[in-house]
Amino acid sequence: xxxxxxxxxxxxxxxxxxxxxxxxxxxxxxxxxxxxxxxxxxxxxxxxxxxxxxxxxxxxxxxxxxxxxxxxxxxxxxxxxxxxxxxxxxxxxxxxxxxxxxxxxxxxxxxx
Amino acid sequence: xxxxxxxxxxxxxxxxxxxxxxxxxxxxxxxxxxxxxxxxxxxxxxxxxxxxxxxxxxxxxxxxxxxxxxxxxxxxxxxxxxxxxxxxxxxxxxxxxxxxxxxxxxxxxxxx
Numbered sequence: 128x129x130x131x132x133x134x135x136x137x138x139x140x141x142x143x144x145x146x147x148x149x150x151x152x153x154x155x156x157x158x159x160x161x162x163x164x165x166x167x168x169x170x171x172x173x174x175x176x177x178x179x180x181x182x183x184x185x186x187x188x189x190x191x192x193x194x195x196x197x198x199x200x201x202x203x204x205x206x207x208x209x210x211x212x213x214x215x216x217x218x219x220x221x222x223x224x225x226x227x228x229x230x231x232x233x234x235x236x237x238x239x
Numbered sequence: 240x241x242x243x244x245x246x247x248x249x250x251x252x253x254x255x256x257x258x259x260x261x262x263x264x265x266x267x268x269x270x271x272x273x274x275x276x277x278x279x280x281x282x283x284x285x286x287x288x289x290x291x292x293x294x295x296x297x298x299x300x301x302x303x304x305x306x307x308x309x310x311x312x313x314x315x316x317x318x319x320x321x322x323x324x325x326x327x328x329x330x331x332x333x334x335x336x337x338x339x340x341x342x343x344x345x346x347x348x349x350x351x
Contacts, residue, residue, distance in 0.1 A: 131282075160338070160339070162341075169341065169342070169343035169344055170329065170341040170343075170344070172338065172339075172340065172341075175338055182336075182338075183336065183338040217282055217283065219282075219283075227271075227273050227285045227288050227339075228283075228285070228339060229285070230275075230282035230283040230284070231282050232281055232282045233281075233282050
């Protein structure tokens with residue numbers, strides 16, 4: 128079966144712009160989580176959605192937002208981009224917490 | 240709240256030698272524990288997980304980890320490493336709420 132698909136793979140944006148990243152989970156997975164990965168901070172939890180509702184949220188500013196659609200696909204939006212937002216953004220889907228996550232390949236965002 | 244500490248940011252080891260990657264966690268509730276591996280320019284892949292039962296869990300590629308509740312540890316071991324094991328390894332913990340917290344990762348360098 129198809130894995131977790133993230134689009135686009137690479138993105139270059141200018142400071143102040145906004146960006147939307149997309150994630151299609153494994154079929155049947157209703158939980159989708161987003162992480163930001165940087166060399167300095169490692170993997171940081173952004174938020175988790177389940178059945179179109181945000182269930183968990185990390186410690187990120189309000190510029191970071193997300194949503195989940197009825198087909199479990201999820202989008203993440205970052206507004207007013209800053210240089211420090213440059214990172215690999217990873218999406219993961221899960222059948223249930225104890226089954227672990229399946230990750231996508233990520234979207235590498237570069238802010239210039 | 241849960242947290243994870245990976246005690247070594249980098250571990251160099253000679254090919255065919257044994258390796259141990261250390262992980263300690265803290266949690267006020269029963270936990271699920273995971274090890275993930277990330278190869279260059281890829282997302283994370285689940286290596287193995289502890290949910291309950293036997294404290295020793297194994298992966299298909301020769302890695303194993305032992306859950307030690309008294310020491311709150313979940314160290315990853317392999318008796319003989321190969322060059323293909325070069326990657327970054329992440330220990331993670333979940334309290335069952337579908338939110339997984341990751342450690343900062345350990346880079347495994349295999350020396351010829």
